[in-house]
Amino acid sequence: MSIPTRVKLVEVGPRDGLQNEKQDVPAAVKIELVHRLQAAGLKEIEVTSFVSPKWVPQMADNAEVMAGINRLPGVRYSVLTPNLKGFEAALLTKPDEIVVFASASEAFSQKNINCSIAESIERFAPVVDAARAAGIYVRGAMSCSVGCPYEGEVAPARVGYLAGLMRSIGVQHVGVADTIGVGTPLKVQRAMEATLRHFDLDDVSGHFHDTYGQALANTLICLQMGVWQFDASVAGLGGCPYAKGATGNVASEDVVYLLHGMGIETGIDLDKLIDAGQFISDFLGRSTQSRAGKALFNKRPA
Numbered sequence: 001m002s003i004p005t006r007v008k009l010v011e012v013g014p015r016d017g018l019q020n021e022k023q024d025v026p027a028a029v030k031i032e033l034v035h036r037l038q039a040a041g042l043k044e045i046e047v048t049s050f051v052s053p054k055w056v057p058q059m060a061d062n063a064e065v066m067a068g069i070n071r072l073p074g075v076r077y078s079v080l081t082p083n084l085k086g087f088e089a090a091l092l093t094k095p096d097e098i099v100v101f102a103s104a105s106e107a108f109s110q111k112n113i114n115c116s117i118a119e120s121i122e123r124f125a126p127v128v129d130a131a132r133a134a135g136i137y138v139r140g141a142m143s144c145s146v147g148c149p150y151e152g153e154v155a156p157a158r159v160g161y162l163a164g165l166m167r168s169i170g171v172q173h174v175g176v177a178d179t180i181g182v183g184t185p186l187k188v189q190r191a192m193e194a195t196l197r198h199f200d201l202d203d204v205s206g207h208f209h210d211t212y213g214q215a216l217a218n219t220l221i222c223l224q225m226g227v228w229q230f231d232a233s234v235a236g237l238g239g240c241p242y243a244k245g246a247t248g249n250v251a252s253e254d255v256v257y258l259l260h261g262m263g264i265e266t267g268i269d270l271d272k273l274i275d276a277g278q279f280i281s282d283f284l285g286r287s288t289q290s291r292a293g294k295a296l297f298n299k300r301p302a
């Protein structure tokens with residue numbers, strides 16, 4: 001398998017990144033972040049989630065954020081929807097894509113969405129039907145595809161099982177998510193291989209948190225398998241409120257630096273992406289988690 005010449009990054013910072021912030025992030029800041037990300041050339045942005053505000057209060061302004069974005073042609077805006085209630089609210093805001101999210105581990109499924117894996121699939125089936133009937137593309141996120149904060153290691157067979165369930169209800173694309181960032185390349189490769197028994201190479205992506213500093217290595221092994229779609233989060237923002245101790249996603253800036261260094265096209269302007277990361281890091285009052293972002297920013301003339 002040859003390494004792809006072009007990669008699509010899905011920027012998940014506004015959703016995955018900001019869902020875990022302790023401090024209040026006003027809708028206007030989230031909207032400005034989306035504007036800066038699309039100006040940097042991101043073509044797909046996961047904006048928010050239509051989940052219960054009791055579970056994740058940080059995303060309670062979902063409709064306001066979606067309404068406030070000046071949409072650019074050619075950019076796709078996606079949102080998470082855990083059930084029909086969330087989907088119906090999301091539909092009013094005209095997303096291009098929705099994401100249903102399940103877990104390869106039972107314990108995480110219970111903690112994150114308060115139901116078993118089987119129940120989650122039953123819950124998603126009408127959401128997927130309704131989305132596809134409305135012409136909305138459906139992605140599926142498969143959390144804990146390598147390890148679970150409650151159950152430990154997760155076998156590739158369980159990832160394959162979940163991918164098969166996702167496929168059976170009409171999900172069009174799945175992301176192999178290392179929610180707590182414990183994966184190393186061979187483990188990620190096995191989870192990806194199990195997924196590829198149910199989905200084509202063009203319909204899978206990687207979503208790697210960077211808790212143990214393995215996310216770029218995990219990205220590289222997926223590239224070597226021909227995978228060309230990845231989620232990443234500007235400034236390395238993120239973490240899941242139901243995955244204690246897990247750090248943010250791999251920083252978008254670091255992935256872009258890796259890809260451009262390998263001669264792989266992304267369509268992203270790294271300087272502008274660094275500015276977007278700086279903007280949100282300044283707002284949050286801390287320095288960026290992106291190694292490339294920090295290094296390149298510090299090299300700029302004063």
Ligand SMILES: CC(C)(COP(=O)([O-])OP(=O)([O-])OC[C@H]1O[C@@H](n2cnc3c(N)ncnc32)[C@H](O)[C@@H]1OP(=O)([O-])[O-])[C@@H](O)C(=O)NCCC(=O)NCCSC(=O)C[C@@](C)(O)CC(=O)[O-]
Nearest residue numbers: 050051052055082085086101112113114141143177179240
């Ligand atoms: C799934 C539920 C709703 C079940 O939560 P539940 O408590 O079992 O749901 P329920 O149906 O019993 O409803 C309870 C209350 O929530 C309301 N409710 C119910 N649904 C909605 C909705 N969609 N929007 C707004 N409100 C909703 C519902 O109306 C009711 O309100 P009340 O009558 O008490 O006033 C809840 O567990 C939930 O919202 N969980 C979301 C957790 C979450 O967002 N986690 C982070 C995202 S996943 C992630 O980050 C991983 C990922 C994707 O990035 C990949 C990776 O790295 O792994």
